[in-house]
Structure formats: structure tokens, C-alpha cells
Amino acid sequence: MALIDVNSKRFKNFMAKLYGWGAAVVILGAMFKILHFPGADIMLIVGLTTEAVIFFFSAFEKPHEELDWTLVYPELAGMEDPDTEYNRTTGLTATQELDNMLADAKIDGALIDSLGEGLRNFGDAANKLNSTVEAAAATKEYGEQLSLASKNMESLNALYAVQLESSANHMEAQNALIGNLTSTINDSEKLSSEVTSLVSNIGKLNNVYGGMLSAMNINKN
Missing domain, CATH: 1.20.5 (Single alpha-helices involved in coiled-coils or other helix-helix interfaces)
Structure with missing residues (x-):
């Protein structure tokens, strides 16, 4: 009689609980170490030891078996790998049939x-x-x-x-101004000429008046 019946429901329940408990201890050890809590080294050692124990017991678990889904879904029966599936009529694989189709199409x-x-x-x-x-x-x-x-x-x-x-x-304004200045200059020249003529006439008049005065003085004598 085996010491541990790995196929029993009791062992499976124990392993399920062991996984949960072990994961909790490992997480606590990592948290203590990351946050530098007191006793972090001890907690990390306990966590890693627990993980080693879990791996030890998991070695006794029965490998997972593939379920026969054809019992539930009969239409899945006869399905194989597409690369190796044979056509029941021609006896060729899918790859060979594809090659023949390409050859027939001259590709x-x-x-x-x-x-x-x-x-x-x-x-x-x-x-x-x-x-x-x-x-x-x-x-x-x-x-x-x-x-x-x-x-x-x-x-x-x-x-x-x-x-x-x-x-x-x-420019037109400047030309007009120049014209006005020219006209003013001409008028000034005329005025100067007239003043000169007036002065000359006054001088002549003074001479005449002086002559008359001289003549009057002579007659008195």
C-alpha cells in the first residue's frame, strides 16, 4: 500500500491548500524584505523554504491528462493535424493537394x-x-x-x-514760391529805382530852392 495516494481526493485538496498557504508565506517574506521590516531575513528564508516544500510535494502529483472531448462533442472525432491529415478519397495530405491545385492552375x-x-x-x-x-x-x-x-x-x-x-x-508749391520771390525782387528793384529817382529830384529841387534863396538875398542887398 502506497504511503501517499496521489490520486485520492484528500491529496488533491491538500495540494490546493498547500499552494495557497505557500504563496501567502512567500509573498509575506518578499514584502518584509522589500520594505526592510524587522525579521525580513527570517521571513524570506521561511518563504523560500515553503516554496521548496511546495515544489517537493508537487513532484508527486499525477500529470495532467488530456480529456477526450469527442465523448462530449462527437463532431470532433477524426480531426487530426492539418499538415498530416489525409484525404480519404485521394489519399493525399492537404499540402500535397495544395501543390496539385497550384500545378493545375499553372502557378x-x-x-x-x-x-x-x-x-x-x-x-x-x-x-x-x-x-x-x-x-x-x-x-x-x-x-x-x-x-x-x-x-x-x-x-x-x-x-x-x-x-x-x-x-x-x-514741386509746384516750390515753383509758385520761387515765382513770388522773383516778383517781389522785381518790385523791390522798381521801388529802389523810384526811390533813387525821388532822391535825385529832391536834390534838384533843393538846388533850385537854394538858387532862389541866393537870388533873393542878392536883391535885398
Whole structure:
């Protein structure tokens, strides 16, 4: 009679409880060590020892058996690995049938290479299309910049026209002022000439008056 009946329900219940108790002790030991609680070394030793005991008893457990699910689901009966499953009619595996189908469809290595080359060409065309799209975007941006520059040039032209008109008005005002100054100078020259003539006439009148006074004095004598 075996000392421990690993197939008994009692042993299975004991192992279930042992796993739970052992895990709790191991976690407590790790917590004490991580948080540096007093007695952390002892708790860690107890936890690891408990884990070793659990592994020791688990060695006596019966290996897990695969259940026969066909007893519950009969439709699963006869299912095997797809790579090794044989067709009951042709006697060929699924891989062999696939090879025959490819051969019947004339799909060989050359066709696959051609398909790969076509995909690569498609990728190259897509890259070129991306380049074209980027160039179109750059052209559009350049056009927008030209339009903005044109608007700025129009604004500068309008400002230049205003400045030019203002300069012309200023020039006309200067010309008018110069004309007025010239007229004033001419009038001053005329006034000076008339004053000179007046002084000359007064001098002549003084001479005449002086002569008359001299004549009157002579007659008195």
C-alpha cells in the first residue's frame, strides 16, 4: 500500500491548500524584505523554504491528462493535424493537394516571381506618384508666393504713385514760391529805382530852392 495516494481526493485538496498557504508565506517574506521590516531575513528564508516544500510535494502529483472531448462533442472525432491529415478519397495530405491545385492552375515559381516584380514596379510607381504630388504641392506653394509678391508689388506701386503725386504738388508749391520771390525782387528793384529817382529830384529841387534863396538875398542887398 502506497504511503501517499496521489490520486485520492484528500491529496488533491491538500495540494490546493498547500499552494495557497505557500504563496501567502512567500509573498509575506518578499514584502518584509522589500520594505526592510524587522525579521525580513527570517521571513524570506521561511518563504523560500515553503516554496521548496511546495515544489517537493508537487513532484508527486499525477500529470495532467488530456480529456477526450469527442465523448462530449462527437463532431470532433477524426480531426487530426492539418499538415498530416489525409484525404480519404485521394489519399493525399492537404499540402500535397495544395501543390496539385497550384500545378493545375499553372502557378509556378516564374509566375510568383513575375507577381513579385509587378508589386515592386507598383511600389516604384507609387513612390514616383508621391514625388509628383510633392512637386505639385511645391508648385502650388510657389504660385501662392508669386501671387502674394504680386499683391505686395501692387501695394508698393500705389504707395510710390502717392509719393510721386505728393512730390509733384510739393514741386509746384516750390515753383509758385520761387515765382513770388522773383516778383517781389522785381518790385523791390522798381521801388529802389523810384526811390533813387525821388532822391535825385529832391536834390534838384533843393538846388533850385537854394538858387532862389541866393537870388533873393542878392536883391535885398
